[in-house]
Amino acid sequence: DAGITQSPRHKVTETGTPVTLRCHQTENHRYMYWYRQDPGHGLRLIHYSYGVKDTDKGEVSDGYSVSRSKTEDFLLTLESATSSQTSVYFCAISEGLGGEETQYFGPGTRLLVL
Amino acid sequence: GNSVTQMEGPVTLSEEAFLTINCTYTATGYPSLFWYVQYPGEGLQLLLKATKADDKGSNKGFEATYRKETTSFHLEKGSVQVSDSAVYFCALSGRAAGNKLTFGGGTRVLVKP
Secondary structure, three states, rough: OOOOEOOOOOOEEEEOOEEEEEEEOOOOOOOOOEEEEOOOOOOEEEEEEEOOOEEEEEEOOOOEEOOOOOOOEEEEEEEOOHHHEEEEEEEEEEOOOOOOOEEEOOOEEEEEEO | EEEEEEEOOOOEEOOOOOOOEEEEEOOOOOOOEEEEOOOOOEEEEEEEEEEEEOOOEEEEEEEEOOEEOOEEEOOOOOOOOOHOOOEEEEEEEEOOOOOOEEOOOEEEEEEEE
16 A cells, blocks of 8 residues: 545546546655556556656646646646546556666546546 | 557456466566556556566566566466456556556456356
8 A cells, every 4th residue: 555545536527527636645755647547558647747846748648737736646637528538547656766666556536527 | 669568358267277468568678567456446456576687576376577588578377266356467667757657458367266
């Protein structure tokens, strides 16, 4: 257990509405990540953060933005949700140094966009 | 870029059977390799990892050896149990900035009593 929580755990929303997902960690990890999980695609990286206010894009960042104003919180925002963003979203942190880095995942948020 | 290919499932086995899930990768340099497991309704858990060539990761009876010459990291277990029913993901970290993970598509394993 890497002390990662995600909220909400389930959400149903309508196309065109904004949605914010929260990832909270308690162990002061520098790196945090947002992935989405879709059948047949495994997990794909949306955005990641390497410190407060320091973020970068991943493989599937279009339609998503992130913010990290505190070490412990990493927010993922869908500015205007679309049905293609229906997915399970996982947050992760990275532990370790010097080639031994390992990512640990939160419990996930299941998002349905109608 | 980096990529991971793993066998498609579902893989259906009887209890006590031998399990192999193939995973091959493409990466520049010397990636770290991982197997994650996702039990029904849960998040991903790290199962095992290897960080350099010829390393063997092991956990809960599962093993995988980092084979640089064949760019593979196949997962094996000698005698599966019903409780091993899950989706298994192979992943690599290219050690570039951000230590980002690249995942395979996942393999669903169903073990029947």
